[in-house]
Amino acid sequence: MTIDEPDKLRVLGWQSGDPLLPRKAFVIGLLDNQSHLVTIDLESGRVETHEISSGSGYPMLTMEDVAAAVDAAVSYPGLEVSAAARGLSVANLSCISPSPGWFGPEEEGKRLLKVLCYSKQGTPNFYMRPLEGLVMTVDVDRREVIKFSDTGRGIPIPGGANTDYRFHPGNDPPEMNPINPISMEQPQGPSFTVTDGHLVEWANWEFHLKADQRAGFIVSRVVVRDSETGDRRSVMYKGFPSELFVPYMDVDEAWYFKSYMDAGEFGMGATAMPLVPLNDCPRNAHYMDGVFVSADGRPFIQPNMICLFERYAGDSAWRHTELTVSAELREARAKVTLVARMASSVGNYDYTIDWEFQTDGLIKITVALSGMLMVKATVHDNMNQIENQEETGPMVSENVIGVVHDHFITFHLDMDVDGPNNTFVKVNLVKEENLEGKTPRKSYLKPVRHVAKTEEDARVKLSLYNPSEFHVVNPSRRSRLGNPSGYKVVPEANAASLLDHSDPPQLRSAFTNNQIWVTPYNRSEQWAGGLLTYQSHGDDTLDVWSHRNREIEDKDVVLWYTLGFHHVPCQEDFPIMPTVAASFQLKPVNFFDRNPILRAHPVFEKDLPVCRPSESASAM
């Protein structure tokens, strides 16, 4: 259940003081194996629309579904036998329920989960102790194991030594070279305000921030104040991680199906737990709760799910120094940003998602990965026993293979640069040659603007040797100089999916076939893997929508960007992986008339906090 958003134009037209727009709920219900899509007017309490989905896929899994599947699996008699064959009882196991993907007709007509079990003996980090080759396919609605497969009885359960990652106060040895306490301090408090629990105002920015059970959190109505005029100018209507795709590169019976679409299957918000103060977010962070809905429709609170903080990381926002005849110029301005953060733990993996706002108009979106590898047990305990690289990943501990996998996170970015109607422009850097005689040079790069007329023009595979900038501009809003107002999406590190387009996981996650797409705004096209993602067949993806090849010039458009990671594990990822992060940016391009932070003031010593060590730290 979620809000049934009012029509975008009505939202944009609404002003403070106007009567509230009708409040409606959107409910996805499951009844007799059918997905019901229902909108309800909350004022009248009446059903407004009711549709039964005719496409593939089921609603997001609930905690109850997961619990039911695990319950069915652990009470299945074969499990006791398999556990005993490995010297364990079922009570020693911790079982999890990954989604099954979708691999063909025999999986239709029922909701399935795969259940995998691990030994929890001696460690809270059971993920490092798989019962390899054991996989139970559970019919979630019938609460029944419909397939039991155990091909791994000869494979030992990895030992699990040194896998406990918890801090044990008083018992853990002192650190080898402890770092003196360091902290981001802001004793006058934060410079942002949060109104009505969701409207954030900071420096030149204003936006709405809302926890969402599926997306994690949604940033909307992003507005920046013009540095010259003070005018509030629209940048984005709505942005959020629309879908994930995490295919594992192992085709064994117990592995082939691992191709998660975590937002639509489990929910990035549903799996987000309270952030850990001082360690997930700094001391000056403000925390916000999520209000979610349980399977029976009752609301519940996910506390401290989002944190919001100002960051000063010691960098400069601009600088120049120069020694001239008359003077020494040394000018620099410290960079302070605002970060909105949440962290989802989708089973073993942790995804931390940041939206970072800079005073120069740039928005940086970062996805950081940590948590536990999904590992495979092997009979081998040394690489010298492994011939022909036949394992599907490197050995990361005795009997433990870190299976190679990818992560893709696709963002829905409904850009409204100075208004809804925008145009996507590729600025290609084209090599000009054949300059004979005119110049001693033989080549140079020329920026050539290419306006995307239809969706096809806006499908982009990034290439180092065919570089472009990717602008979303408002052709009706020209600067003093005649440049269209714009924002560009700036890729940084990235990875592409290389799977066959006909491979079922890739077909379902075909939104990763390109890194960039632009579609015309369509209220129903929010979720890149389809509204009903779980066990979907790939009939409602961004790729399908884009192939309608609609016109997108000077229209209300949505930009989609996919951030990818290839992960070849290594020993350092065991038993918990150091954070790996990648980012992309949304950056003003001829949006402001000039550098909007030209007039920022430098930092002076006299304004900075006065600090002393804590008594505890002094005593150390």
Added chain:
Amino acid sequence: MTIDEPDKLRVLGWQSGDPLLPRKAFVIGLLDNQSHLVTIDLESGRVETHEISSGSGYPMLTMEDVAAAVDAAVSYPGLEVSAAARGLSVANLSCISPSPGWFGPEEEGKRLLKVLCYSKQGTPNFYMRPLEGLVMTVDVDRREVIKFSDTGRGIPIPGGANTDYRFHPGNDPPEMNPINPISMEQPQGPSFTVTDGHLVEWANWEFHLKADQRAGFIVSRVVVRDSETGDRRSVMYKGFPSELFVPYMDVDEAWYFKSYMDAGEFGMGATAMPLVPLNDCPRNAHYMDGVFVSADGRPFIQPNMICLFERYAGDSAWRHTELTVSAELREARAKVTLVARMASSVGNYDYTIDWEFQTDGLIKITVALSGMLMVKATVHDNMNQIENQEETGPMVSENVIGVVHDHFITFHLDMDVDGPNNTFVKVNLVKEENLEGKTPRKSYLKPVRHVAKTEEDARVKLSLYNPSEFHVVNPSRRSRLGNPSGYKVVPEANAASLLDHSDPPQLRSAFTNNQIWVTPYNRSEQWAGGLLTYQSHGDDTLDVWSHRNREIEDKDVVLWYTLGFHHVPCQEDFPIMPTVAASFQLKPVNFFDRNPILRAHPVFEKDLPVCRPSESASAM
């Protein structure tokens, strides 16, 4: 003049208490247009070797060369005429002396500089007020203008309104939405020590840090302490920015030559000025001086050229949360890093270079760009006057074109992973197909290790759709599991040079033909564009060396990585550009037996500083 480094093996063999190795100086002298390469034993004061360079190129330019060229240009009679034609006198001008590149035989046998002039009337930011089309070619040694070209008398000098970037205390208007004071605080002081002015020890790291007139700074003898054994383990012998390449994409008479190689031409250290406290570096920074040599051989001090500080940016080093039947697990560890930083102002542009050390063994190297665009004046003051995109960049202010250009920074990384002899291994992610019948999957990625035998195997053009990891491993040092100890270079955002390989600028900077190269260690191969870079013909580049195709397996190897930026300017870059940064990483891969920060302690409130607002801030 610089240190003539002792033989690497003698350095590695030296231990504290041993007699010092012989101290020698390496002098590059210019006499009668010839470059003399001289080594001098400092103990005996005797010349040890003396060679006259037979290759192309001249030594790095000195401040005296630059001053001489500008002096010759401003006293050239034609300049007064050109200035007068624009309503100015020579006293109103500020002239700079970019390097001329090298474009053929007629430029041989003399040292040249191009002198360009700007109006400094009304602004310290003269870069925004070019006398377009005016270029003087100066013979530096004869102190004589040998070519005077003024093709731009009809082009107005841009007005320069709002280009002053200085802070004027008391006169500048208050900021629109000031941010409450925020600071990185560490009242017990830093956790690092600096011994003998250059040996840095922090957490598990130990390295030498030295200012260098050409490279900016050099990081050497990088050692990390093993998290299990406490052993000191070598990671890198020496790392530094070896050369830059900054080609402009305009082939006009006054522009074609702009293809700077800033390290070898002007020196990244020679152009580094004192960092601005609290704005370039945070309050807890420690500053280090550079000791350089002037043209006459006398030493001088470049104060506060390097800063070193611990950073806490509010991020976590690892995290996992989980709700299990028995307990709620919420574990996260705050990330604190050590940053070494310098900033060079090579004329208009500012390059800030960071080496950031993480406790998990990762080294992140970042180049940040700020400062002023090199702009071109135009008769147009609105984009609607410009047809067919005929300008060489976007209009960024009235009559000002921001010419498109690239920046490449090539790092010399003499990796010594657990010792000098290392092997470069590409771990290619190869798509496996044709799995019919064996699995419901149709494809997966398999990591395939490819050992580079010779230099040719190690020339890498990055490609999103042909992904690899790039490992430097020590084949003789295996982990408990049999994996070779290694570090990988991890690219992030990057850009490639697309110029013709035969274009003179590209020929001279052929080290940018690939993003990664590996060469066998050779004491004389330090500077990717050649030892004598200024006016070089490209006969002594990394590309030339690599094409000897030497063996590199299990040898002492040097890794070269090039970080690139395409810069299509925009209005926001005027009159000073907000910082743009890109990074790459050196990351342990099976170097540690497990996550080396598994046992890091969390941060507790009781240990953090106690802070109050300053009196100045409270009064605001």
